[in-house]
Amino acid sequence: MSVAKPLPHDAAKLHVTGTARYIDDIPVPADCLHLAFGLSTIAKGRITAMDLDAVRNSPGVVDVLTADDLPAENDVSPSIHDEPLLSDGSVHYLGQPLFLVAATSHRAARVAASKGDVTYDEEEALLTVEAALQANSRFEDGPRIYSKGDAAAAIDGAARMVEGSFDLGGQEHFYLESQAAMAMPQESGDVLVASSTQHPTEIQHKVADGLGVPMHSVRVETRRMGGGFGGKESQGNALAVSCAIVAVKTGRAAKMRYDRDDDMVITGKRHAFKISYRAGFDEEGHLQGVEFLHLVNCGWAQDLSLPVADRAMLHADNAYAIPAIRIESHRLKTNLQSFTAYRGFGGPQGMVGIERVMDHVAHDLGIDPVELRKRNYYDAPDNRVRADNTTPYGQEVIDFELHGMTDKLLDTSNYATRKAEIAEWNAKNDRLKRGIAFSPVKFGISFTLTHLNQAGALVHIYQDGSVHLNHGGTEMGQGLFQKVAQVAASRFGIGMHLVKITATDTAKVPNTSATAASSGADLNGMAVKVACDTLRDRMAAYLSEQHQCDAASVRFEGGNVHVGENVIPFEKAAAQCYQGRISLSATGFYKTPKLKWDRIKGEGRPFFYFSYGAAITEVVTDKLTGEYRILRTDILHDAGATLNPVLDIGQVEGAYVQGAGWLTTEELVWNDKGRLATHAPSTYKIPACSDRPDVFNVDLWDGKNREDTIYRSKAVGEPPFNLGISAWLALSDAVGAYGDAYPAINAPATSEEVWRSIRRVSDGV
Amino acid sequence: MSKVHVTTSINGDSTEYLCDPRETLLDVLRDQLNLTGAKEGCGTGDCGACSVTMDDRLVCSCLVLGVEAEGKEIKTVEGIAEGETLHPLQRKFIEHAALQCGVCTPGILIAAKSLLEKNPDPTETEVRYWLAGNLCRCTGYDKIIRAVMDAAAEMREAA
Numbered sequence A: 001m002s003v004a005k006p007l008p009h010d011a012a013k014l015h016v017t018g019t020a021r022y023i024d025d026i027p028v029p030a031d032c033l034h035l036a037f038g039l040s041t042i043a044k045g046r047i048t049a050m051d052l053d054a055v056r057n058s059p060g061v062v063d064v065l066t067a068d069d070l071p072a073e074n075d076v077s078p079s080i081h082d083e084p085l086l087s088d089g090s091v092h093y094l095g096q097p098l099f100l101v102a103a104t105s106h107r108a109a110r111v112a113a114s115k116g117d118v119t120y121d122e123e124e125a126l127l128t129v130e131a132a133l134q135a136n137s138r139f140e141d142g143p144r145i146y147s148k149g150d151a152a153a154a155i156d157g158a159a160r161m162v163e164g165s166f167d168l169g170g171q172e173h174f175y176l177e178s179q180a181a182m183a184m185p186q187e188s189g190d191v192l193v194a195s196s197t198q199h200p201t202e203i204q205h206k207v208a209d210g211l212g213v214p215m216h217s218v219r220v221e222t223r224r225m226g227g228g229f230g231g232k233e234s235q236g237n238a239l240a241v242s243c244a245i246v247a248v249k250t251g252r253a254a255k256m257r258y259d260r261d262d263d264m265v266i267t268g269k270r271h272a273f274k275i276s277y278r279a280g281f282d283e284e285g286h287l288q289g290v291e292f293l294h295l296v297n298c299g300w301a302q303d304l305s306l307p308v309a310d311r312a313m314l315h316a317d318n319a320y321a322i323p324a325i326r327i328e329s330h331r332l333k334t335n336l337q338s339f340t341a342y343r344g345f346g347g348p349q350g351m352v353g354i355e356r357v358m359d360h361v362a363h364d365l366g367i368d369p370v371e372l373r374k375r376n377y378y379d380a381p382d383n384r385v386r387a388d389n390t391t392p393y394g395q396e397v398i399d400f401e402l403h404g405m406t407d408k409l410l411d412t413s414n415y416a417t418r419k420a421e422i423a424e425w426n427a428k429n430d431r432l433k434r435g436i437a438f439s440p441v442k443f444g445i446s447f448t449l450t451h452l453n454q455a456g457a458l459v460h461i462y463q464d465g466s467v468h469l470n471h472g473g474t475e476m477g478q479g480l481f482q483k484v485a486q487v488a489a490s491r492f493g494i495g496m497h498l499v500k501i502t503a504t505d506t507a508k509v510p511n512t513s514a515t516a517a518s519s520g521a522d523l524n525g526m527a528v529k530v531a532c533d534t535l536r537d538r539m540a541a542y543l544s545e546q547h548q549c550d551a552a553s554v555r556f557e558g559g560n561v562h563v564g565e566n567v568i569p570f571e572k573a574a575a576q577c578y579q580g581r582i583s584l585s586a587t588g589f590y591k592t593p594k595l596k597w598d599r600i601k602g603e604g605r606p607f608f609y610f611s612y613g614a615a616i617t618e619v620v621t622d623k624l625t626g627e628y629r630i631l632r633t634d635i636l637h638d639a640g641a642t643l644n645p646v647l648d649i650g651q652v653e654g655a656y657v658q659g660a661g662w663l664t665t666e667e668l669v670w671n672d673k674g675r676l677a678t679h680a681p682s683t684y685k686i687p688a689c690s691d692r693p694d695v696f697n698v699d700l701w702d703g704k705n706r707e708d709t710i711y712r713s714k715a716v717g718e719p720p721f722n723l724g725i726s727a728w729l730a731l732s733d734a735v736g737a738y739g740d741a742y743p744a745i746n747a748p749a750t751s752e753e754v755w756r757s758i759r760r761v762s763d764g765v
Numbered sequence B: 001m002s003k004v005h006v007t008t009s010i011n012g013d014s015t016e017y018l019c020d021p022r023e024t025l026l027d028v029l030r031d032q033l034n035l036t037g038a039k040e041g042c043g044t045g046d047c048g049a050c051s052v053t054m055d056d057r058l059v060c061s062c063l064v065l066g067v068e069a070e071g072k073e074i075k076t077v078e079g080i081a082e083g084e085t086l087h088p089l090q091r092k093f094i095e096h097a098a099l100q101c102g103v104c105t106p107g108i109l110i111a112a113k114s115l116l117e118k119n120p121d122p123t124e125t126e127v128r129y130w131l132a133g134n135l136c137r138c139t140g141y142d143k144i145i146r147a148v149m150d151a152a153a154e155m156r157e158a159a
Helices: A012-017 A106-113 A129-134 A151-157 A200-211 A237-250 A260-266 A305-314 A347-365 A369-376 A402-412 A415-428 A480-492 A520-546 A570-579 A645-663 A719-736 A751-763 B025-032 B088-095 B105-118 B124-133 B142-158
Strands: A033-039 A045-051 A061-065 A097-103 A117-122 A144-148 A160-168 A180-185 A191-195 A218-222 A254-257 A272-281 A287-297 A324-332 A432-445 A454-461 A467-471 A499-501 A555-557 A560-563 A566-569 A585-591 A596-598 A603-605 A609-622 A628-637 A695-700 B004-010 B013-019 B051-054 B057-060 B073-075
Touching: A012 B088, A012 B105, A033 A106, A033 A237, A033 A260, A045 A097, A061 A106, A061 A237, A097 A106, A097 A237, A129 A272, A129 A287, A129 A324, A144 A305, A151 A272, A151 A287, A151 A324, A160 A347, A180 A237, A191 A200, A191 A237, A200 A218, A200 A237, A237 A254, A272 A347, A287 A305, A287 A347, A305 A324, A305 A347, A347 A369, A347 A432, A347 A645, A347 A719, A369 A402, A369 A432, A402 A415, A402 A432, A402 A609, A402 A628, A415 A432, A415 A609, A432 A719, A454 A520, A467 A480, A467 A520, A480 A499, A480 A520, A520 A560, A520 A570, A520 A585, A560 A570, A566 A570, A609 A645, A609 A719, A628 A645, A628 A719, A645 A695, A645 A719, A645 B142, A719 A751, B013 B025, B025 B051, B051 B105, B057 B105, B088 B105, B088 B142, B105 B124, B105 B142, B124 B142
Parallel strands: A033 A254, A191 A218, A287 A324, A467 A499, A628 A695, B004 B073
Antiparallel strands: A033 A097, A045 A117, A061 A097, A144 A324, A160 A272, A180 A191, A180 A254, A272 A287, A432 A609, A454 A467, A454 A585, A555 A560, A560 A566, A596 A603, A609 A628, B004 B013, B051 B057, B051 B073
């Protein structure tokens, strides 16, 4: 059976030979137009005049469009229609698209787009959550509050209390392939769009609205993305809609790709938070009450900010059974890029909050931070001790794996010995200090918008026995296509060479959800299984009738179909079924069971199950410069019964490094005018090869999903991102070794922030 | 601006093209010669996705002008395999799952090949620092380093 085998990525050979096609690699017709946006140069105000003569007269320019030239709806928002494709006269952030240039080359379009002469009536921009809160500039009518018990009373009645507040920065996705789309005009005003998107159906929807045509007039195809990470869930809309409008208007193909600087300036990023907390606990460190205040920087448009902020609240408990908790979340509207989906979708921000509390409490009590965490864990399913194992939102935790995982990781990483050795080493060294920290992950799996938890598939068997596989999930490098193909091959008992993986296509599977929320394999794997099983049942019914045996006894394995005493090669069986006039094409559909969620009350079961993980990171810091290195990382991650261990471990490793990058070197800086100063890899520092931990041990937990998922596997895209929190906590541990005060380190813990924290701890400044 | 006639060698084939003197080698490769293996990740020489070699020197083709290729030998990812036979680095990248989305892969292969030609027996640290100019957002680099080390060992044995 193909499932659980460590097969390489489906396009691995194409990647190593440079022949995998991304949008910008697709050959275009000779008369293809290339598009670029003219961008606002202020963060807030109104346009008083826009002189585009120089743009129109720039070499190679074929057309220039403003909002007045659009054929239908001027909107690319995935939520509340508050995101004009081209400015309606108002400006909401620096970098907002104002006009659209179509030219004969990519460079000609960009050069022309820089020539717009725009005058503004500038207004004061809101650039921080504090300013937005004061101005009551927000989405939704007020804060969302989820609570359990009386947190304030519990904290006030507790023996001890800590409180604090910290900044938690956003994050640029930095997918290596920047946003891109291409549109080809078809007959009768239809359009075919190739888009680098995690959400082809949303592209189809927005293109249809932008053209003023029904969705059936638009077909969207996505073979692969060069990285997504959430950044291609909604941020590709503007490019696809622009291409479609120009293609239909001019009758020529149109392509748009953002230059890296444009991409970083125009598109949304991970939401930055300011988190304040108060926690009450007893002398042994048992939490009794916790209060969180989340100030969420949503940027200028709502986009996906509400579910992102909700998910942050839903992960404010992480792995801990907290008797009384209150989480207050303000979704603040500022004049910055519209912050959007990013791997973890708010979950990491929520989790960082409680892990900060744990770090602070351990420092306050002087007890081992791992022991403290274990004391507050939810119960294991086979060892129920607590009266209450429900989350702050009322979902009972019935699959908690972290007790066993923690013990195993402490053992394999040699934590206790190393911790003692580090303390000894630190006592002898003044300038360099080492730190070590553990962090657990409990991550909820399912879209919190319940209706999104559905998927479709389309499977054909051709008369030669080859299989054409299609589903609504998209491939962004994570290996989804291969995992789902392994499911299909396993259902038919055939080799992978018989299964053709095909591009996601809105004409094959309609009404799909974004490949997001780690749901890709769970949802699409199940939908494909359903389609394959339908075909198997049809083949079994026909073949058993032909060979006079019971249909239920027909088996598909080893490349053959076993029908009674007969062993028929799958290819032959397919030919026989075709000749017997059996339909060899089937759709499959799946919806996640057991979900029930009220996001206003904050009550129900938003998640089908939880994925777990645990990490231990060791770092060394330099007192004089604040520089640091990650020396060693040990990870144990729960992917259930893995569909493909090599792809899953790849996800875990990449996610950890990306998560550690978020909390360490990746700093977004805007100037006081709202201009993003970190707009390219020259100024925005994602981890490089030389930043990888010197020792990096990653293993999968040997377990099965307790819920009935595809082959009992677990979602693996987002959960391990949170393992990076251990790197931030290790820095806190190292900084704490320079003095007695709590480091109270902000995120990202850049070298500058580490240097400042060391000064606070060692010199009290 | 009038175009310049350039004669060069690409992956061993002598090649001629006309290019705007402002055009980068990357754009010439991708748009004129249909060699789309080299990618534009940043356009400023910071990400390494456009790496090629020019007279065996590792360069970011986004920082080289098309006209500078005159009389030089350019090598790109498309020239690494010999026909259907993959180079050991390519095989090891597949074997170790050292790629995910694949956009950085061509540049990293070119950079790694360039390292192994200079230094067939690099230490892990040397590999890490040599590849520090090639950004990968997906893998976390671990499998990339393992694949390069393994390929180097195999190539040494074969040599």
